[in-house]
Amino acid sequence: xxxxxxxxxxxxxxxxxxxxxxxxxxxxxxxxxxxxxxxxxxxxxxxxxxxxxxxxxxxxxxxxxxxxxxxxxxxxxxxxxxxxxxxxxxxxxxxxxxxxxxxxxxxxxxxxxxxxxxxxxxxxxxxxxxxxxxxxxxxxxxxxxxxxxxxxxxxxxxxxxxxxxxxxxxxxxxxxxxxxxxxxxxxxxxxxxxxxxxxxxxxxxxxxxxxxxxxxxxxxxxxxxxxxxxxxxxxxxxxxxxxxxxxxxxxxxxxxxxxxxxxxxxxxxxxxxxxxxxxxxxxxxxxxxxxxxxxxxxxxxxxxxxxxxxxxxxxxxxxxxxxx
Numbered sequence: 360x361x362x363x364x365x366x367x368x369x370x371x372x373x374x375x376x377x378x379x380x381x382x383x384x385x386x387x388x389x390x391x392x393x394x395x396x397x398x399x400x401x402x403x404x405x406x407x408x409x410x411x412x413x414x415x416x417x418x419x420x421x422x423x424x425x426x427x428x429x430x431x432x433x434x435x436x437x438x439x440x441x442x443x444x445x446x447x448x449x450x451x452x453x454x455x456x457x458x459x460x461x462x463x464x465x466x467x468x469x470x471x472x473x474x475x476x477x478x479x480x481x482x483x484x485x486x487x488x489x490x491x492x493x494x495x496x497x498x499x500x501x502x503x504x505x506x507x508x509x510x511x512x513x514x515x516x517x518x519x520x521x522x523x524x525x526x527x528x529x530x531x532x533x534x535x536x537x538x539x540x541x542x543x544x545x546x547x548x549x550x551x552x553x554x555x556x557x558x559x560x561x562x563x564x565x566x567x568x569x570x571x572x573x574x575x576x577x578x579x580x581x582x583x584x585x586x587x588x589x590x591x592x593x594x595x596x597x598x599x600x601x602x603x604x605x606x607x608x609x610x611x612x613x614x615x616x617x618x619x620x621x622x623x624x625x626x627x628x629x630x631x632x633x634x635x636x637x638x639x640x641x642x643x644x645x646x647x648x649x650x651x652x653x654x655x656x657x658x659x660x661x662x663x664x665x666x667x668x669x670x671x672x673x674x675x676x677x678x679x680x681x682x683x
Contacts, residue, residue, distance in 0.1 A: 367446030368455065369396050376458045383459055383548070388525035388535050390550040392459060397507060397546035398443075405439035407509045407543065410574050413478055427483065431475040440476075447578060456580060459548060462502050465580040468494065474577040479519070481569045484561035486627075487527035488598040490579075492551050492591045499581035501551045507576040508541040515540050518563045519573045521547060524556035527599040541573055551579065553589050556599075600628050 372379070372394060383392040398406075411430050418428040430436060434444040446452055453465045468474070472494060479485070492501040506521065513519070515538075525535040539547055541559075549555055562573055601624070607617060 366451075367398055367402055367443060368452065369399055372397060373455060376455060379459045380461055384461060386537075388523055388537065389552065389555050390460070391523060391537075392548050393539055394546045394548070395542070396544055398544055400544065402439060402442060403509070403544040406443060406576065407511055407574070409437040409439045410478070410509060411436055411476055413480065413572065425480070425483075427485075428478040429475055431471040431473075433471055433475050436476065443576075453580070456503065456505070456548065460503055460550065462550075462580075462582065464582055464584070465502065466499060466582060468497075468499075468579060468581060470496070471578060472496070474579055477575045477577055479559075479562060479573040481562055481564050481572075483573075484518070485558040486598045486601060487522070487524050487556045487558040489553055489556055489591065490551055492553075492588065494581060495592065497581070499583060500585045501579050502582050502586065503580040504547075504549050504551050504555070504557075505578045505580065506547045508545045508547075509543060509574040509576060510541050510571075511543050512568075512571060513541055513543075513573075517565070517568070518560040521559050522557060523549065524558075526554070527556050527601075531602050531605070541575060552586075553591065598631065600624065600631070 379392050379394065383390050386392060397403075411428075413428045415425060418426050434441045448467050448469070453467060457463050457465050473491070490501070490504065493499075494501060519541055521539040521541060523537040523539070525533070527534055539545070549557070559573075564571055603624070604617070604620060607613070607621075611617075613621075
């Protein structure tokens with residue numbers, strides 16, 4: 360072990376690396392492995408005890424909703440997290456993940472971009488999505504997600520379980536989903552790709568447990584070499600909307616709870632359309648400005664980009680009209 364880098368992983372995981380690699384490669388719907396008892400137990404308990412408090416003033420999502428809390432300044436979160444940080448940086452740890460995943464030359468991200476501690480409260484959820492795979496600063500290629508759960512108390516009936524999807528664009532009957540409860544010291548490692556769809560269902564805690572939250576730690580591993588996959592930049596995480604609840608079918612009489620659920624789904628979809636419209640406008644600006652400068656504004660002919668923008672504008676106008 361490198362000087363100053365503690366052995367943070369339970370020794371049983373080291374001994375099982377070859378079997379874990381077999382499980383990783385054989386897993387469906389995409390390569391992944393679930394490892395219980397991943398960290399040394401004493402360290403994991405300290406991480407749970409020293410988890411940073413939720414800051415309601417800092418954490419709102421793209422649509423103004425109170426959202427996931429995160430801290431990327433891992434080494435400053437207390438002694439337990441400083442110990443974790445040193446262990447994650449160690450070459451021996453990266454070699455272990457390489458053995459399990461079969462991906463050589465994995466690199467640690469000292470900035471924990473998009474990672475660190477994650478916390479979600481009652482009523483929160485994460486729609487199925489695939490992540491960015493190109494680091495915005497280093498331009499390294501993201502290859503693995505590592506998620507460590509830090510919930511000493513969790514029941515699967517409370518929602519919040521990690522879901523790995525075959526393809527959420529498919530009909531629910533065709534979309535194979537693996538469900539993994541977010542239990543203390545459970546680690547999930549999965550390959551980052553354009554088909555690694557994942558998310559979690561809405562958290563619905565019992566009234567007497569609503570002081571609890573869903574807590575986890577995330578880190579992402581990179582390589583200099585690019586895999587044979589489409590590049591996804593950091594500001595284009597791709598989300599899908601969840602399908603209608605299974606019980607809402609022809610002939611069903613909607614309850615008040617059903618109406619609230621439908622209103623929530625429609626409102627979330629409207630906000631996503633609004634957000635995507637604005638982002639499409641932003642992404643089109645360099646191309647359109649270059650065409651204007653080259654040809655003069657009056658000579659710019661309709662392009663695929665401008666046609667797409669007109670379609671998006673019409674969608675946004677319909678969405679805005681439906682809200683009035």
